[in-house]
């Protein structure tokens with residue numbers, strides 16, 4: 001079963017008038033990874049599409065572009081598909097097969113037509129997570145393994161923010177038109193991601209939190225630095241972060257997250273740091 005939902009986003013001023021439920025309806029996509037389903041969300045934030053695809057039987061095809069107004073989903077866009085499960089999966093793009101071990105990412109270039117996702121063991125399915133954004137040019141489809149990703153460590157254990165970012169779809173690893181995608185893992189005992197925080201008005205971002213115990217939550221912070229709000233998120237929940245928003249979080253237990261970005265440039269260092277003491 002494939003379902004589509006839409007998120008419109010809002011202006012920074014609008015979040016002042018939004019209740020918790022309003023914020024969650026606009027900036028959170030809950031439980032995106034559902035067994036046997038493809039849960040797709042079309043956002044108006046740089047037209048990023050998020051998808052959770054968990055095949056438990058027949059392969060699930062996501063090639064239909066009707067929800068975005070093209071014949072095929074990837075007619076005018078590129079994508080990254082991460083396998084966040086504990087078992088292998090296969091993605092077939094126009095007959096070309098890619099086997100994704102856990103934590104591998106497939107880059108799908110603009111122009112792909114038939115994209116089919118399958119689990120190698122439907123009883124222990126692959127958990128596929130898609131970020132897709134409009135693309136002006138086409139790069140070859142490419143599998144990026146966890147070992148091929150560029151790993152960068154940030155933070156300090158004493159500040160509970162020690163973490164490793166693995167950059168998969170990134171100019172130094174696998175080129176794309178505009179999409180950037182990677183996975184951040186926290187060290188045991190560290191709870192904070194993206195700390196100290198930053199803004200990047202040239203790029204929006206989406207997070208997918210995963211690998212969390214059912215009872216744990218991340219308190220995700222968003223908003224302008226001087227006007228923050230929070231979202232309480234669980235495993236398998238995705239957060240939309242407009243280009244005007246900070247994005248950071250602290251977990252009550254271990255967690256990891258996928259980050260995907262698109263915008264004017266792919267310069268990872270093109271961020272405006274926000275001193276913690278300036279947050280309100």
Ligand SMILES: O=C(O)C(=O)C[C@H](O)C(=O)CO
Nearest residue numbers: 154163165184193194195259
């Ligand atoms: O923990 C972090 O720091 C991140 O994962 C940073 C995000 O990738 C990000 O915000 C990129 O701009």
